[in-house]
Amino acid sequence: MDQDITRREFVAAGAGLVPVAANAQAEVKPAAKERIVRLDLLTSREVGDWFKTNDAIFVPHGPISGHGPWTTLGVHAHGAEAVATLLARKCNGLVYPTVYSCFAGATRLYPGTVPFSYEFHIQLLKTVVRSLHAQGFGRIFLLCYTNPEDAAGLIAARDLFDIEGEIPVASLVATRGMSSEPVKKLLGEYQGSAGEAIVDYAALRLLNQERGIAEPELAKVGLKGGQDQNPEIREAINVLRSRGTRGFRYDSEREHSSHGTVGLTWKGQPDIELGLKILDALADYLLPAVDALKKHRDYLKEHPPKRIEKQERLGP
Numbered sequence: 498m499d500q501d502i503t504r505r506e507f508v509a510a511g512a513g514l515v516p517v518a519a520n521a522q523a524e525v526k527p528a529a530k531e532r533i534v535r536l537d538l539l540t541s542r543e544v545g546d547w548f549k550t551n552d553a554i555f556v557p558h559g560p561i562s563g564h565g566p567w568t569t570l571g572v573h574a575h576g577a578e579a580v581a582t583l584l585a586r587k588c589n590g591l592v593y594p595t596v597y598s599c600f601a602g603a604t605r606l607y608p609g610t611v612p613f614s615y616e617f618h619i620q621l622l623k624t625v626v627r628s629l630h631a632q633g634f635g636r637i638f639l640l641c642y643t644n645p646e647d648a649a650g651l652i653a654a655r656d657l658f659d660i661e662g663e664i665p666v667a668s669l670v671a672t673r674g675m676s677s678e679p680v681k682k683l684l685g686e687y688q689g690s691a692g693e694a695i696v697d698y699a700a701l702r703l704l705n706q707e708r709g710i711a712e713p714e715l716a717k718v719g720l721k722g723g724q725d726q727n728p729e730i731r732e733a734i735n736v737l738r739s740r741g742t743r744g745f746r747y748d749s750e751r752e753h754s755s756h757g758t759v760g761l762t763w764k765g766q767p768d769i770e771l772g773l774k775i776l777d778a779l780a781d782y783l784l785p786a787v788d789a790l791k792k793h794r795d796y797l798k799e800h801p802p803k804r805i806e807k808q809e810r811l812g813p
């Protein structure tokens with residue numbers, strides 16, 4: 498009870514800081530009427546009934562990793578869960594509770610970052626998928642927002658297919674949709690810089706976890722990108738990363754702080770509305786994967802694997 502009051506006071510205090518939170522209550526209420534999609538919030542009887550009409554579940558995953566002064570530690574995971582929630586609503590799917598035990602890349606020196614090895618992250622995703630599959634889920638989507646966690650999703654999905662009997666799992670990356678036409682069109686009408694910050698605050702609203710914008714004056718202005726290493730070593734790191742990969746670390750708050758703006762207006766309304774539209778467009782971009790996995794799974798069932806024979810005619 499005490500915690501509830503504290504949380505409400507916290508949100509109310511945040512609402513006083515920035516105008517975008519002013520209509521938060523009006524926005525949250527309709528969202529609360531949406532179908533419950535998160536697996537842990539349903540009863541087994543409800544899930545049993547749902548299984549009669551669907552078999553798709555989304556597993557959002559993303560790290561708790563430092564993102565500078567005005568973007569929260571969970572931004573990647575929030576983006577992933579928000580897109581997964583929208584996808585589930587669009588296709589009558591379900592959402593597994595977000596996996597936060599993830600590889601956190603170069604951010605471990607920011608207070609609050611909780612890093613895990615890729616090896617563990619991959620094993621965890623595989624374990625979740627195996628259990629969901631054994632439980633009867635017929636299409637499983639590992640869904641992350643961006644890198645570096647996308648690599649874990651990729652490896653888990655490929656291993657589970659190739660090494661473990663063609664399990665019906667795919668790995669999705671939400672930011673692949675950022676270059677789609679609908680998103681480009683939305684971004685063209687924004688005076689600020691739409692990046693992880695605006696997506697973070699929009700995702701938190703969508704997930705009924707809205708909070709006031711941290712450091713609102715900084716968040717409205719943003720910072721120039723590309724400053725993410727000390728100038729002394731920046732070129733060497735860029736050489737390595739542009740030609741392959743190399744681990745590195747952020748040593749100052751400024752280095753990993755350029756995540757766009759939030760707290761401006763867009764078409765006369767708070768830009769968080771733009772963030773919500775971006776999330777929806779990202780979900781639309783991923784949506785065809787839901788049917789595609791069904792088609793591929795069914796095709797494979799009809800075409801069991803067999804050793805490749807010499808082809809008399811190879812064709813053109």
Ligand SMILES: [Zn+2]
Binds near residue numbers: 564572573693
């Ligand atoms: Zn990030």
